[in-house]
Amino acid sequence: MGHQDAQDKDRMVSDFSHADPVADQALDWYVRLRDGKPDAATRADFLAWLAEDPRHEEEYRGLQILWNSKPFLNAVKALPVDRSELMRPRRRSWPLRVAALAASVLLAAGIWQYSSLTVAFQADYITATGAQMHIPLPDGSTMLLNTDTAVALDFDAGRRHVRLLQGEAFFDVVHDPAHPFTVSGQYGEVEVLGTAFAVRTGADEDEVVLERGRVQVLCLCDGKDKAVLAPGETVSITASAVSPVHAADPSATLAWREGRIIFENARLGDVLEELRRYHRGAILVADDRVNQMKVTGNYRLDDVEGAVRTLADAAEVGFYRVPGGLIILR
Known part of the structure; x- marks a missing residue:
């Protein structure tokens, strides 16, 4: 070291x-x-x-x-x-191998949550890990913030702009052709007139899922790379481009609005990665073969530990809970 x-x-x-x-x-x-x-x-x-x-x-x-x-x-x-x-x-x-893995995840996965002063100073609204917040906006639109999310608003002088600083938010926008509604993430910006959609920002890309209406997605890299979404479509934006448009199932992708996570024939590793967003500790898989297992389920997001325990039972792998909120599957 x-x-x-x-x-x-x-x-x-x-x-x-x-x-x-x-x-x-x-x-x-x-x-x-x-x-x-x-x-x-x-x-x-x-x-x-x-x-x-x-x-x-x-x-x-x-x-x-x-x-x-x-x-x-x-x-x-x-x-x-x-x-x-x-x-x-x-x-x-705890088996020694589990203890050693616990040590590594405490360092790498960040089991202790640090508040970002930069985000806190910029944000108008922030949610904690595992929490959600419903917010009425000044123009009559509504916004639902998902877990560990921060946003900054600009509704002055007829503007309708939301900056997603981190996390994920769903917007139900009031139709107003004279004042376009825009949401910017780390890499892209969404412009709408009246619609319902979700934006999620991450370290490497932003994701947009459209439930109804129509939106235009722009890459902030140069504003030239863009895509137009129809209901049931999704796109991701990186630092350099907008991805091709893909089909999406909003009822599953946006199930977090009802406090659920829904997946079908998905990699267990992908499911666990999603559940980590709602867990205050960390979730570690000791054997990558476990990540490759395919699972199907519908679980509550307010009981992440119970969901992981059930998934571990279904995959026939060991479940260990270490003090501090660390969960290990092996």
């Missing part, structure tokens, strides 16, 4: 706040002892903390196993006990 990676890892661990104060203390000690070279005073303080409560030792040991590292071994060298006994797991029942 490089120096910058180590700093990032320390920052992620130290910034995480656990509901259990003992777990918080263990996390704090983990960061302080990560390099395995505590001075005498630090080591003495650590050993005193261990002696205060048997849970302290167990929480730290569980964290050390979870992150697949060795600060604990180095810090207890002076303890007058059998270290092999000290390191023996007591209540933890």
Whole structure:
């Protein structure tokens, strides 16, 4: 691990706040002892903390196993006990491979949610992970924000413009030929006169799905690459182009409006990727063969853990839930 990676890892661990104060203390000690070279005073303080409560030792040991590292071994060298006994797991029942995978996903998938100050300062409305918000707009149109979504509005001087800063939103637009309604994402802009459609923005592309009416989709790259959608069609926009128009099933694609996720003969990996958007923790698959399995279902989005558990049972794979909201399938 490089120096910058180590700093990032320390920052992620130290910034995480656990509901259990003992777990918080263990996390704090983990960061302080990560390099395995505590001075005498630090080591003495650590050993005193261990002696205060048997849970302290167990929480730290569980964290050390979870992150697949060795600060604990180095810090207890002076303890007058059998270290092999000290390191023996007591209540933890996670397989070591699962623990190692947990460590990797905590770093890579971002189990701790950080608020983007840039988005917060720009946004007029923001939804939390797993939440939705119905918003009446000044012109009589309506907007429904999906999970982890932020938007900025501009309805001054006859303008009707919404900027989708992140996430996904559905719009039911009041017809007004004199004042076109526009929605811009990261890479594209949608222009309508009166219609109902959804826009979703991501790291690599924007997606537009039309339920009724008619819209024109422009690439913000140069404004020349464009597409016109009819009901039941979808298109994606990247930093350089608008994709060909494809058929879509709005009743399934937009089922999130009713708090559902619907899929038929879909890759389990794709389904899990969608469910991750509604889960405050992280969902990890240990074996890529599991991702390739085909599944069909209709699940509630307010019970992501239950949906994943049912999918795991259907795929006949193990389901593990690690403290902190991490779910692992293997």
